[in-house]
Amino acid sequence: MMKNNNLSVLLKGLIKENPVFVLILGTCPTLATTTNVTGAFGMGIAALVVLVCSNILISLLRKIIPDSVRIPCYIVVIAGFVTIVQMVVHAFFPSLYDMLGVYLPLITVNCIILGRAEMFASKNTVGKSALDGIGMGLGFTLALLAMSTIREVFGAASFAGVAIPFLEPYKIEFLTKAPGGMLVFGCMIALVYIITKGKAPKKTSFSCAACPNAANCLTGCSDAPDAETEKGDA
């Protein structure tokens, strides 16, 4: 039973609670880095590493961190790991570093990471938090890969920088631009909604109680009217 539970923690990030297409988190890097597969993959893995590390550390410290300063603590931890990843990428993968540019340090403010720290790691054991980090990280990576494959193959007639000659005359350059990214993003959200048959988690599933504004919230989170998921992005 326990094993099943762990598996579901790991797998839920892939589709059911996919951070990009279901939770609609991390939209900015999703749109910005999915113009080519290589950059998207690098971005996904970098975010995964930060997510796993920060989830583990925050879960470890969840009993030490006082509630009142938890957000600054999370930010410090996340920013620290992002900077570490940034330095490692800069040292060992300079071309990826150049490709990701400003989006690498911006992982710090990627809502997926802060969101998982707040929603999951601060309430669960280290093991589960690590699995959640891996699952969500993979979900993010897969989402980026799906988006970037569509955008690069049909928009630039290449895959991971390797040209696909027979698509060359038919490429839709619009897809490589920001509006094209939005279009693909919307279609993917619709597709995932169909796959999950609209059973995406309700807003209530996300620790609304932990929201600093919960007490002041006029509409009241618990009786949110529809399946709208928590929106937020940096």
Place this chain on the structure above:
Amino acid sequence: MKKSVLSTLTLVGICAVMAILLALTNFITAPIIKQNQEAAANKALLEVMPNGEKFEKVEFDAETLPKTVTEVYKEKNGGYVITLTTTGYNSGLVIMCGINADGTVSGAVCLASQETLGKEKTYGDEFVGKKSAEVDATDTISGATKTTTAYRNAIKDAINASIILGGGTVDIRSEEEILLDNLLAALPAGEGKFTNLFIAEVISGIDAVYTADNGTGSVYVIGDEFYGVPTGGTSDNENVAAAHAVLSASTVEDIDLSAFEGLPKRLVSAKVTATGNYILEVEGAGFGIMNDEEYIHSSGEYIIVRVSITPDGKIIDTLTVYQAESEGIGDACAKESFYGQFDGKTEETYKDIDAISGATYTTNGYLKAIENAFAALKVLKGGNE
């Protein structure tokens, strides 16, 4: 109160832990990042100096180096990588050139150019291993005289710059600047403007004569020596004194061309000196008139050549009075290095000169003008007899 202190301490603690982690990572990655960045920056430099080790940018005083030099890197073993911006067929010809410590070229690449043929991109390979004196002996880019010349001069500038940077001295003045400096040294009253005097008298042992535009005197050139003679004065040098006496006494008289029949059509004017030498001005059909009367090209203007000839048919002096040939190619006919070749030549030998490279029409037109001068000489002499 106690709670807030605890919160603060926790946050500080977490910050401290993360700072230590960051410091550790930085300790490992910083040298690798630095190495990567240096390698990237050196990649272009290594292309022109494959054996170079460590490059360091050098700040330099632009006054002391040739004007084309824009950037200098010093290599660990005493070599230099120098970036030069010059003008070939078009401006913006940027060349990066590596000079070894022994003054030979280690490599040269063209970083940017707007030349017409595009062959300058690989031309730099010609210069590998060459010394300054060997630069002009390299193969030219065929059909691109200007690019070739600019490229060669840039390479020479780079070698000169490396010598200067290495503490040596090189004369980076242009030929004109050197000449002017020498003239001024010989005749300070000349105040910076001299004209090459057109000589119509036979004077021996003198290579050139310049007169100051402000009339303060003349400078006589014998080899590398410059002798100033103020107006009304004389010189200690025998040859100079003799030549000065001859030139000062020289008088000329116009010849009425209408009194002669059978003169070449292109003879503009003729004068004769008291000593019987002729000063003839002749038009030559250069690139401006391609094929003389049949076809008028571009400027449609003749080259006007002034030539002084002794009665027995020996050229004393030649001067290009006017020309509108192609800039940078045919206009070389206005340079002393070209027309000076005719001095001392006769009707039999005048064709024995170095042509202007890339300007066949100009050269042929010029030779035709000289030919006409000799033809005119015969008619004029005949009339005198």
